[in-house]
Amino acid sequence: MPSAHERRLALRAALGGPGPLVLPGVTDALGARLAEQAGFAAVYATGAGLANAQHGVPDLGLISLGEVVDHVSRLTESTVLPVVVDADTGYGGPLATMRTVRLLERAGAAALQLEDQEMPKRCGHFDDHRLIPAAHMQAKIAAALEARTDEAMVLVARTDARSAESLDAAIERAHAYAEAGADVLFVEAPRSVEELARVGTELAGLPLVVNVVEGGKTPQLPLAEYAALGFDVALFANYLMRSMLSAGRDALAHLAATGETASRAEAMATWQERQELFHLPEFGAAEAHYDRPWSAPGVRS
Template identity: 70%
Template sequence: MPLTQPWESGLLSSLTGVGPGPSARDKRVALRSALAAATAVPGRGDALEPLVLPGATDALGARLVEEAGFAAVYATGAGLANAGFGLPDIGLVSQTEVADHAGRLTEATRIPLICDADTGYGGPLSAMRTVRLLERAGVAGLQLEDQETPKRCGHFDSHALIPSGHMQTKIAAACAARGAEPGAADALVIIARTDARSAHGIDEAIARGRAYAEAGADALFVEAPRTVEELALVGRELAGVPLIVNVVEGGKTPQLELAEYARLGFGVVLFANYLMRSMHLAGREALAHLRERGETASRAGRMATWSQRQNLFNLPAFSAAEAALDREPGGAK
């Protein structure tokens, strides 16, 4: 006779990070569905509903993105280098460090996570291993870019790229390494990014985008178009594939309204480091207040309350679960 569970139905499923939750497969299906809905189709005039993709540097950020109601979260490589290691975004964080980090974020949230995987950390074989490691970490999608190793932030200057054909091979190899068939509803999403606009101009960036889609990329990310006209050209020439625009406050790409990006053909609007930079300034102001005044009580209204903090991390549900599980089947404690 099966044991009677000493807890109420549904209690353990509320324990994000410990209890049961959406599988990696479920999250990949959800991400593919969102990308399909955010893809401009040539000749169809209906407006896109862009997928807004905030970036997070840690589990706290990922939980905040989910709490705010966004459908997916982006594990930012630049943010990890900055917030996790105190380093600039110049390719100093390793493959295994990123995979370990991504696993913590996927455990912390029930929404799909897209991971910035830089160049794949080497050639095609390294990209294949990156795919396997990040699949194991539970990510729903990853981004590969065509810079030489070590890479640099796309809004820095002086990029060096690998040949387009070499990047096609890397993409094809990464697609082949997935645990599901290319295009399957539960296949890891592979995003190809090109930094060719900075190195060779917008025409080369578009040509590379086409080549990378032919190699099997599920979505395209043309980094750092400089003008609205360039954004429109990308959207027009690469329509039919999910297109990502990266909004970098103070960066090279024009900052527009979501509806305008959608009109230009971009179904995914990435705000990779908006949250980190907002928290950076808030933290600096909080510490300046503490240093100058030696107290925090007068600033209580500008920080999360005790209950807000504990609720974000599900303390009430964990406490209830501890009490329920500290019993023998049948109710004896």
């Protein structure tokens, strides 16, 4: 398993790669393992997905820092991939943000995303956002940078000003956050290709994130078009969760209607696929290795 520092370096390398980094969102260890198996370079610990899938509540800032830290610890233990963490508002002002950074860094996060909404925050593709002053967000970014002990950890600064104010305000804020030291910029919810082009042109210089929300406010485009518009990261925060939701609903409807599962065998992962995904053969080998008479080196048994 690579160290947290090695994963942070790997994420930085991926951000500087020749093409956009495709970042799938995951809500649990299963999702992280599937993303790893599929060959992705990193995963995104989605805050909305955590709220929905693990707690059954909407993305309205209801999940606590402690719950996020526990969740991230499980994710980083379950995959070799760098984990980009949605840290919402940092859970308070600059001092609270410093504590958030330290706890999530200790949990193994490769990157943290902070946003400029007031608490409690709302999903970026909802309406009625309220923002903190840009200078306050700059102070939180500065505090976050001071708090990290590993300079390889990436800081993503997101602004929701496009929804709360205007695209001009969002671009102005993003420039301010870059000046404060953010590593990556994330202008949430541009409304058109023209708006995406403005973001890509006027914020060129740092890696830029586009959040692809199926049915959301930002146009869905081929990856090459996002790249041509200047975006370095294509975030698909809840594609996996929504796909699994649909598949699970179909599976349960079948069980409720028929009382059997044998006829859907081809729509399920096999027993062997499941066990291999969770490394049962390796655990079995380790168990067999230690399930034998043992003595310390140089000591006769």
